Amino acid sequence: MKNIAIMGSGGWGIALAILLHNNGHNVTIWSYSESECKDINENHKNTEYLPDIDIPKGVKATNDYAALLTESDIIVVAIPSSYLRQSLELFKDFIRPDQEIINVAKGLEKETLKTLSQVIEEILPNNQVAVLSGPSHAEEVARKIPTTCAASSKSKAAAVVVQDLFMSDYFRVYTNPDLVGVELGGALKNVIALAAGASDGLGYGDNTKAALMTRGIAEISRLGIAMGADFHTFNGLSGVGDLIVTCTSMHSRNRRAGILLGKGKSLEETLDEVHMVVEGVHTAQAALAFAKEYKVEMPIVEKINQVLFEGKDAHTAVKELMLRHKKGEHLSYDLMTEEFIEWKMK
Incomplete structure (x- = not known):
């Protein structure tokens, strides 16, 4: 069992938190919104993004990113591309080199012409970075509808970590070396x-x-x-x-x-x-x-x-x-x- 931080409380972050919890991991979601954390912790819902989905009671939420990052083994980044850099600048002092970073957001940074993994590598040069991508609507993954994605990284071992973490009877993950x-x-x-x-x-x-x-x-x-x-x-x-x-x-x-x-x-x-x-x-x-x-x-x-x-x-x-x-x-x-x-x- 791993302690996993989901940095981002949108629909995709919630769906993956549920998946990882179902896979036996200890999962905590970070949200900047206190009201959203309260909704998750007390009502076991994300009313704004996935109102029809029940979040397992074992999935917790916090807006204390420093404590969460310090206590986690693996960090899943589910933050929109336009907010990624500024968020990582806040997080970087609390992230250890031994923590693998898994980016699940999709986008590009127009100011620097970098992919999101390149942005992460720039800010966290000592961390292993992997990505998870593919045809995957949060609404369906949260309802356990069979879905298949690809994991990629510069490191085969890092991609296999993603595969092992997320694979389930309704979520299949292939590895792909083409980051x-x-x-x-x-x-x-x-x-x-x-x-x-x-x-x-x-x-x-x-x-x-x-x-x-x-x-x-x-x-x-x-x-x-x-x-x-x-x-x-x-x-x-x-x-x-x-x-x-x-x-x-x-x-x-x-x-x-x-x-x-x-x-x-x-x-x-x-x-x-x-x-x-x-x-x-x-x-x-x-x-x-x-x-x-x-x-x-x-x-x-x-x-x-x-x-x-x-x-x-x-x-x-x-x-x-x-x-x-x-x-x-x-x-x-x-x-x-x-x-x-x-x-x-x-």
Whole structure:
């Protein structure tokens, strides 16, 4: 049995706390909100994020991060990307080098063009860092609906620790050595989900969504390959798998936000109505910055940024995507067989 700190009390943090408790570990959730801690400790609920889920009595909550971090063996970071750096700066003096850090949030830091594991490594250079990612809505994991994710790290041993901690009869974990690919797939699918939601909000059909998802994974793969990721990762849980679940489910706050944008709501109105962190909004700017840095063409990401931050009408953005210059369907010459390259060059 391990003493595990869950740093973050949103839906995903709660779902994983329940999972780890069910796996026999001693789990405590940190929340900055005293009222939220009281709700968890006294009512065994997180009324704001997972109101229909009962939290086991053995799962506790605290807003004393110093004591919690000092007493824990493993630290699970479930903090939105936009708050990660400032939170770690608060935590770092209470974290020991022997504590493994497991990041379960998805996103990128646009100011530094770093993945979240890189942000953690910068602030906690002496700690082993791993990530858990994949198609996993908190609402379903909390209800023990079968789910499969991927664990990754620079260290195989650290990834296996994650696998051993989280594996259960309803939560299967694979290891994957491609840390960059796993993180990029988990982060960028939220941006494509905004586009898929906007398509729904505009009243378009399955054809449109299939096109956005397929060309979206092509954009994600292009950037990933440019950054040194393994192409095959994007055919797996952290690529196509996470993209499918986020673009098609009403559990997805990114898709819900996209629907509102497609219906003509402003970004401010959209965020007010969703009333939760919409990671795709924060990641969209970072994705565009990454695309420029690595000189990768990402037209869907570009149009989503224009809709979010430049006031472009979603219907116009779709038309502009459809009328882009003609081209062949491929990802990279590096991925093609010699026969295919010969065909293309004729």
